[in-house]
Amino acid sequence: MRWEAFLQEVRERGEYRTEPEAERAARVVLGLLGAHLVGQVRSDLAARLPETFALILLNPLQAAEPLDPERFVRATAAWIEGATDATATWDVSAVLSVVADAAGDELMERILLQLPVGYDLLFGRPQAP
Template sequence: MSAATTLDPNPTTTTATRWSRLIDGVRESGQYPTRAEAERVTRVVLSALGGHVVGDERVDLARALPEEAARVVAGQIPATRPLTAAEFVDSVAARIPGATPATARWDVSSVLSVLGELVEEADPGLIDRVLAQLPTGYALLFGRAELVRRG
């Protein structure tokens, strides 16, 4: 089962079920041995992302996410400066005991690729808007090719 089939944008689906499906998608994508590990990594990545998405995109992102994920994203203080994609991965590595840049890159990509699918099903085009406000390089973390170099 792919992450896309794990996620359900149906508005009648409970937020707890959507959170569970997000975590299950991350567990599958990242090949984490336990659901608890996938949830821990998801929370760390979402908290890091929450400080870097601002304005209308932050509000729309929170609306498109399960309530539990929205609280993690919305509860972050905006970053004082945007991090490059590599710095973002390093910041996640610093939050995960024993992580290296390589394992953190795996964690970030595992979460953001599944998150991107979930958000796109709920609000098509939102991830493009989020990526437009982030420095170059984040598209790859969301599992997308970066076809246009932005300034």
């Protein structure tokens, strides 16, 4: 996926007024997501993202432990100036729904296997119980 197309999708889904707002959300969310994915799954996802975002995903901050979805949202809020849990939920959903589209169904299944229960909702891909 090209940079412009990825950011345009994030901007539309997040209803951001400017491209820098969408880019900031994408950088933070992908940095946090990269800390939770390992091995071939992370590499396969990076291959489907624009190069700059792929590098962010591949060189994340190291997570001491996997964050459940609620803590992932709180961590996102902590990294975005002025964000609240509500706005961070919006940011996470906007970015991860675009990531899910770029990944496709098979890779999304593999991604969700590496993440704690509940991330399917953040990606906009609810799983049957």
